[in-house]
Amino acid sequence: MSSFEEVFGTTPDGSWRAPGRVNLIGEHTDYNDGLVLPIALPNQILVTASKRDDGRIAVASTGHDRVIEFAIDELVPGSVGDWAAYPAGAAWVLRESGYPIGGANLLVDSDLPSGAGLSSSAALLCATSVALLGLRDIEFDPAEVARLAQLAENQYVGAPVGLMDQMASMCCTAGHALYFDIRAMSTDQIPFDPAADDLALLVVDVKAPHRHVDGEYAARRRSCEEAAAELGVPALRSIAYDDLDDALKRLQDGVVRRRVRHVVTEIRRVEEAVELMRAGRLRDVGPLFTASHVSMRDDFEITVPELDVAVDTALEAGALGARMTGGGFDGCIIALTEASTADAVLSAIEKAFAEHGFSAPSALAAAPSAGASRSD
């Protein structure tokens, strides 16, 4: 692995970090103006940086040899491709928003598995943003940087994601889950310490093979927006849980009805999970995780066999609840277990995967960690 000095021939001015996330509950609710409850992971993207005075940004990654360089002034959506689109997008949106960022050398390092649905893209956007701002001592509001990072992902990279991942990466705090109400743009830090209740949160990357599902996320988002238009509301968040049956009767298409049912019931599950956590009843959140998974499997149709087998096996092995987390089709499951059974649950999943001929899954530590910051 090359050092910063070897890549750029100069010493760095500092390092900035932004974490990945695991969402406890509230999936595909963010772009419906709903509620989410992510925690930040200890795994993160680290950007080590030095100032340049020529208005150009050079990016390199410890995982790739090539240095990619561009002028900040010349950035237009899509002008830089591949993984460097994310740092370029961050620079573009900061420039467009009037932040006086300047040229920089950036070395990107990561211990966040990419493709595991742990939001490495949002972490890269956020880490680059705080590095470019930090290099010039520019003050910022973390939630505003999250919003800009989402804008960069939507408009520069072209991915129609919601705001959960960027908010988790910027605004989570250690020991807490972030209860984020997208419509109100309000946040609340909910203490989350499974170990204090003799519980464990197991995060298992199912390492599903890449399936050709590009466009599925956008299709889900489109269905939700079309359903909201058909129901005459700005977003599905406007459908109260108690009015769900009436709303479903007004929708013609069976698939759309199921998509709506997922979103409305999932938002309700987030509220219930937060009520239980506030009441110190974390064990009782387990069944909500499982109900969320069933809803994503049957109504939103975003699970794959590896995710379903991992969840079913975790439950059979004694987990209190389990669900896939993230955008779907790949990625991780989370399982809430008694601390004493976490190892047995993981072993059961490994055994079931071997029996199904799936790739070996891998577990991650899920200590709720802090959002983006300077790291030195």
Ligand code: GAF
């Ligand atoms: C992906 C997206 F980036 C998020 O905005 C969110 O919609 C999530 O999928 C599903 O909850 O991570």
